[in-house]
Amino acid sequence: MNKKSSLRGYLYVFQAFAMWGVLAIYWKTLKHIPSWELLSHRVIWSFIILSVITFFFQKDNILTIWKNKKDRYTLLVSSVLIGINWGVFIYAVNANRIVEASLGYYITPLVNIFLGIVFLKEKLSPIKTVALILAVTAVLFLAIQAGKPPLISLLLAFSFGIYGLIKKTTTVDTLPSLAFETTALLPIALGYQIFLFSNGSNHMLNTDIQSLLMLLGTGIITILPLYWFMKGAKKISLISVGFFQYTAPTIMLLIGIFIYDEPFNLNEALAFGIIWLAIILYVVSLINDKPKPEK
Structure with a gap:
């Protein structure tokens, strides 16, 4: 693989993780709309975009899913x-x-290690063992200090970790599988939108033009970083991807602290230091x- 191709790979992966990080600002701008309503829009508009893409470019893969x-x-x-x-992420924002998100x-990567041990019977290297112990220590420390576990952090980490674990068992490409997933969620999203329309609490027809365009854009912001x-990821090594994946939570952390003035006390700083x-x-x-x- 030539240097130019690798450079493009680094740029694509960085763009993806950077966008996932700054999406906190996108959802925050729509904070006047309830989280469940935002989620339903994300599902609906992602479904529409993915349906068009897969119909024209990967229709055979979708048919394969339905047959298997x-x-x-x-x-x-x-x-x-x-x-x-x-x-959970939209709610957290x-x-x-x-910061908790x-x-x-x-x-999440450390949760993946844990899931690999439990479900895939993977063996831990000494370094990974220490990393996992440190992660558990940090979460327990936060739970003791707050008097409750960091539920948002754990829900995000385990939902995405188990999601990744499950996807390992399929051979379906990313876009067709996401198209199938949004199709499965579509009845719930549409049902919720119908409910909101029926009682006059839907924000789509009762909001400013900027919010309307941002609601329509929820599909694009879902698909673009994934693309x-x-x-x-096809152009660079797994190790390089491993480095870049921390771009997103780092951007989120900085946004939470410096843009939205979320509290970040000494105990949290210590826990993050351990992480x-x-x-x-x-x-x-x-x-x-x-x-x-x-x-």
């Missing part, structure tokens, strides 16, 4: 998980808990696990 019972049932479960993840995405990630140490160890483990070239 195992993939169909697996993606039904993953659709619930991605719906939970999207909904509009409830002034972006960022923690969730920081610990960039798919393009970039960052665990992340460093995790990245080191990625480098150590890289296959050595044969002599």
